[in-house]
Amino acid sequence: xxxxxxxxxxxxxxxxxxxxxxxxxxxxxxxxxxxxxxxxxxxxxxxxxxxxxxxxxxxxxxxxxxxxxxxxxxxxxxxxxxxxxxxxxxxxxxxxxxxxxxxxxxxxxxxxxxxxxxxxxxxxxxxxxxxxxxxxxxxxxxxxxxxxxxxxxxxxxxxxxxxxxxxxxxxxxxxxxxxxxxxxxxxxxxx
Numbered sequence: 073x074x075x076x077x078x079x080x081x082x083x084x085x086x087x088x089x090x091x092x093x094x095x096x097x098x099x100x101x102x103x104x105x106x107x108x109x110x111x112x113x114x115x116x117x118x119x120x121x122x123x124x125x126x127x128x129x130x131x132x133x134x135x136x137x138x139x140x141x142x143x144x145x146x147x148x149x150x151x152x153x154x155x156x157x158x159x160x161x162x163x164x165x166x167x168x169x170x171x172x173x174x175x176x177x178x179x180x181x182x183x184x185x186x187x188x189x190x191x192x193x194x195x196x197x198x199x200x201x202x203x204x205x206x207x208x209x210x211x212x213x214x215x216x217x218x219x220x221x222x223x224x225x226x227x228x229x230x231x232x233x234x235x236x237x238x239x240x241x242x243x244x245x246x247x248x249x250x251x252x253x254x255x256x257x258x259x260x261x262x263x
Contacts, residue, residue, distance in 0.1 A: 091124055091127070091128065092120065092124070093120065093124070093128050095222060095223045095224070096223070097118045097119060097120060098118075098128075098137055098222050098223070099219050099222055099223045100117060100118040101114045101115060101117065101118035101120065101125060102114075102137070102140045102141065102144055102215075102218075102219050102222065103219065104117035104118065105141065105144040105145070106143075106144035106147055106148075106215060109144075109145065109148040111125055111126070129141055132227070132228070134201075134207060134229075135207075135227065135228050135229060136207075136210075136218055136221040136222045136225060136227075136229075137222050137227075139207060139210055139218050140215060140218035140219050140221075140222055143210075143213070143214060143215040143218055144215055146213075146215075147213075147215060156185050159181075159182070159185070160181065160182070160185070162179070163179035163180055163181040164179065164180050164181075164182075165177050165178075165179060166178050166179070166180045205229060206229035206232055206233065207229060
């Protein structure tokens with residue numbers, strides 16, 4: 073670029089974002105977390121430590137990586153809540169043995185687990201962002217789009233907004249500081 077203040081409209085993500093966490097490692101971690109639901113296993117799959125994963129999440133609280141982490145765990149949480157609901161409705165079959173032989177079964181019902189899980193679900197939900205914030209576009213079910221955003225987008229919502237603003241300014245660069253374009257027309261006359 074000849075002008076140091078110029079910024080291309082599509083910036084590729086930095087190769088290394090923080091403490092070795094490249095976009096590829098972040099997305100590998102998130103995909104592993106969604107399938108294993110274990111932070112330690114997901115970190116190993118990405119070639120990173122569990123502690124560095126938690127540190128990255130803390131640093132990026134509210135950013136795409138954090139939201140994707142939550143969405144990865146939310147997928148499994150929903151399945152767990154469904155299983156608990158199923159057990160509450162239908163109970164669990166309990167075998168009864170006498171002298172080593174199965175003599176019958178009964179159903180055991182325990183709604184306490186279901187009530188506890190459903191109460192926790194509301195507490196664990198991320199807070200809703202204002203409609204103008206970049207995070208408001210994503211919900212707990214948007215794991216795939218969030219991982220894609222982690223891979224290809226800027227690391228933070230602020231950086232994304234800054235890039236969008238610079239792109240808009242770049243489109244309007246034919247206006248001078250006084251709002252007059254190269255033809256001598258006042259920008260206010262446009263509207």
